[in-house]
Amino acid sequence: MTHSPLPPRTALVTGATSGIGFETARLLAEQGCTVIVHAPDAASGQDAISRLTASGADADRLELVVADFTRLAEVNALASTVADAHRVLDLLVNNAAVPAPERHTITEDGLEISFQVNFLAAYLLTRLLAGPLTARPGSRVINVSSSMHRTASIAWNDVNRSRRYSRVAAYAQSQLALTIFTRAAVPSGSGCTAVSVHPGICETALLPLYAHEGDPAAEGAARVVRLCDPATELVPGAYYDRTALAPAAPIAGEDRTVRRLCKLADQLVAKAA
Secondary structure (H helix, E strand, C coil), rough: CCCCCCCEEEEEEEECCHHHHHHHHHHHCCCCCCEEEEECHHHHHHHHHHHHHHHCCCCEEEEEECCCCCCCHHHHHHHHHHHCCCCCCCCCECCCCCCCCCCCCCCCCCCCHHHHHHHHHHHHHHHHHHHHHCCCCCCCCEEECCHHHHHHCCCCCCCCCCCCHHHHHHHHHHHHHHHHHCCCCCCCCCCCEEEEEEECCECCCCCHHHHHCCCCCHHHHHHHHHHHHHCCCCCCCCCCCCCEEEECCCHHHHHHHHHHHHHHHHHHHHHHH
């Protein structure tokens, strides 16, 4: 008996114009995936598509979507665009991230910029794409997090860090929130699996927060793409450090904290709508 070939997978990679996001898009395209390339603006998006095509990606399997994650309305619009075009989404790689700036920066939605871009946008996008993500068993959500989440705390009464701002504390908080959310990112029993991963310290725009030098972005992307591979068994809701299953911060395993964070995120997203 011959098995029919698996249908080609469709992947959405956020923050795909540079660094690990770009390399993840390139590697997934190389595997034959249809890759939805997210960019914060049209110019960087067109440039990324050109570079992906020049690297050998099939232009017919690349789609550009544009959304500025400092505006949650644009995250909403992005989700609608993707859901309208794709009944099935096999992979969502929540990779888009910004280093928290030296100066405390609040978005038009009234939120600290790294908390919004690095966590809330991913939270909202994942929630809005639940339909396509659960349409076919075996789908995956990969949240690109950071080992810095282990040093962080959630300032529950001041998530914007308005009273005592530190760029390192703000960035680490955003990564902790993303890691905590991973356990509630997809409905249990839906056939979709969500995990978070620290891809290693790599040469990206985030490098100055960590060190003076790091691995090439392509190496970090290869670790992300390994988790995207259906042949790689995943523990739902787990945290991976590079390629190994690793303990997340203890708070990330507390059901009460997961519920509290999702409730807070729902409130912030609703307020910005």
